[in-house]
Amino acid sequence: MTAGIGALDLEEAGAVLAAESARFASFGWMRGTSGNLSVVLSRDPLRLAVTASGRDKGELTAADVVLVDGRGAAVQGGRPSAEAELHARVAALTGAGAVVHVHTVAAVAMGCRAPGGIVFRDLEMLKGVGQPAHDVDVVLPVIANSQDMTELGDRLEAARNPRMPAVVVAGHGLYVWGADPRQARHHTEVVEWLLELELAGT
Numbered sequence: 001m002t003a004g005i006g007a008l009d010l011e012e013a014g015a016v017l018a019a020e021s022a023r024f025a026s027f028g029w030m031r032g033t034s035g036n037l038s039v040v041l042s043r044d045p046l047r048l049a050v051t052a053s054g055r056d057k058g059e060l061t062a063a064d065v066v067l068v069d070g071r072g073a074a075v076q077g078g079r080p081s082a083e084a085e086l087h088a089r090v091a092a093l094t095g096a097g098a099v100v101h102v103h104t105v106a107a108v109a110m111g112c113r114a115p116g117g118i119v120f121r122d123l124e125m126l127k128g129v130g131q132p133a134h135d136v137d138v139v140l141p142v143i144a145n146s147q148d149m150t151e152l153g154d155r156l157e158a159a160r161n162p163r164m165p166a167v168v169v170a171g172h173g174l175y176v177w178g179a180d181p182r183q184a185r186h187h188t189e190v191v192e193w194l195l196e197l198e199l200a201g202t
């Protein structure tokens with residue numbers, strides 16, 4: 001995947017992330033101040049713009065963004081989410097240019113129901129995450145939650161399915177990534193649709 005969305009500065013990235021956050025918040029996927037989004041601004045050294053911590057994700061402005069390094073530590077701006085470290089880890093590990101983290105009911109419920117991984121098959125919607133629609137089991141990994149982001153990153157790295165741009169964190173939510181914010185959004189919406197379908201018990 002390519003690195004981020006090119007020559008965005010931090011404020012431009014903040015505007016993109018604010019718009020994406022407002023969309024996800026409108027779906028009820030970022031209740032309270034939960035969840036966070038990021039976009040890669042440079043690859044070497046790795047720098048990401050991440051949504052600021054503790055803000056209502058339906059009300060972010062272009063200024064509600066923090067520049068972090070490859071360990072999720074702030075380089076410029078206010079306080080990043082503790083989860084910024086995992087965003088940086090995902091970007092480094094997968095080559096993704098954007099990462100979405102949302103707390104959805106379907107992700108938590110299905111993570112509880114299928115702690116060994118959620119299997120999808122024979123669904124047209126699987127094409128939306130680059131998978132065959134027929135005759136192949138597609139596994140969405142589920143990892144145990146942790147407050148230690150390094151530990152959580154280790155679990156994600158060990159469990160991830162290179163063909164599936166997403167991981168469910170049990171009792172917590174969903175991490176999804178893509179080449180840029182638009183693709184990460186599409187992947188998020190597709191994975192959430194698949195989770196909602198499974199939850200519906202079809």
Ligand SMILES: [Zn+2]
Pocket residue numbers: 034035083101103172173
């Ligand atoms: Zn979270």
